[in-house]
Amino acid sequence: MQQSMTGYGRDERTSQNLLIKTEIKALNSKFLDFSPRMPKELSAWEGEIRNMITDQLKRGKVMLNIELEVADNSNLDVLVDEARFKAYYNKFSALTEAVNSHSGDLVKLAMQAPDVIKQQEIDPESLPWGDIKASLQEAIHHCIEFRKNEGEALAQKLGEYIANIRNGLKTVEENDESRSENIRSRIQKNLDEIRDRVQVDENRFEQELIFYMERLDISEEKVRLKQHLDYFDEVIGSEECAGKKLGFISQEIGREINTIGSKASHAEIQRTVVMMKDELEKVKEQNLNIL
Template structure:
């Protein structure tokens, strides 16, 4: 079964230590375009996360939002080197006294001094913590992938409805084709009958010109090719995985044959069917852009 590139998945985890939430939203794109938002302590995990996303979702515009909240107020997201802070503060205070400056900003300066405050990702990760986060992310990706598969099944049935409508119109064009030829013959006969009675002409040459004219207006080959393209489109629909680009190419070929039938037929009855076929094809093309 085909798979859509539109998807959504969310996963949550909570225990006595922290709350974790991962949300994944996807849209169509020619390539994998990942936008990852995560806490600073997991910023070095982007490559690892990108690998999971690529393996699970393959391509598309992916927005992954990871939220992590520690429950315990005693746990800070940073490490503070208090001894180093005191050293900086005392040094700045001594310097201020030498020049007669006030020490209003000394606390702030000491707190912002190098290596006084270190974020957790610089200090080192908690392996158990990351394993839990990893499981939450992967669960959200699985749910998003399942959403894509469900959406793909819906699109599959829409494609089949569009194809069926085009097939029905093609069948009606095939029924109209003999009538169209007869109408053309009658029109030529009526227009030239009087002229042929009053003027001499080469019958063989005239017959050759008529054959050439009918060959230019003949749509038999286009009808056959259109039917073949429709069958090939359906075959690739049923093959399932990663058919989006191929379905787009096939729909272009279908469009060529429909346009040629319309221009060569030059017939109002057939043109009505062509217009409906074009409308159905536009729906197919729009939907095909969203197929993985």
């Protein structure tokens, strides 16, 4: 089953009076672009976290956010930097006197100043890493399930576009036989018109005609295009994480369509080629979303 590179996963749980919130967002990217945002207390496990993301999400722009909060604040100590508070208060008092202003609520201003009130730090040694890891794994699981659901819809769309190209190939095949006959008839008619005035070497003419028809022949292109379409359907139905491979196959499909368009001097075939190119552009666009 194919997966989209777009995904979302979230987990929230409590362990040892600690609320663990884990959130993963994934977007399109040619390679793995991992952007973690987590407390400094988890620095020791950053390598393991990165490995979990790399091994399971593989590719895309992955944004990870882990938050750790004290679940019960009833016994939470309030930490105040008294020296910093006094420094702010004294500075504010001096400034008010310098401008002959009323003192105002300097206590409130000093308490709201940066780094006066500190959050209670979490002891890294006491962190429940097993539960944090489980929360991360659950968020990854939800992200993968999201990707699979998106991938299923993408695969269905891609199948429709490839089917349209396949129908276009049938139209090309239907018109190709009459195209070849028309070319032969036109050349023969032109030859008959000048035969009385110009001496023609029949053997040389036949050789040149064969050479000319070979240059316009699209039999091999039709066969290769069908093979590429079959291979595309095979890969999207049987392989996982095949975004890059589908991109390469799409390039080959485009090469055959372009060659058919350049060789086939036929109005209906040319219109069909334009339609197939349009469908192929849709395929390439959606391929960018496949993992």
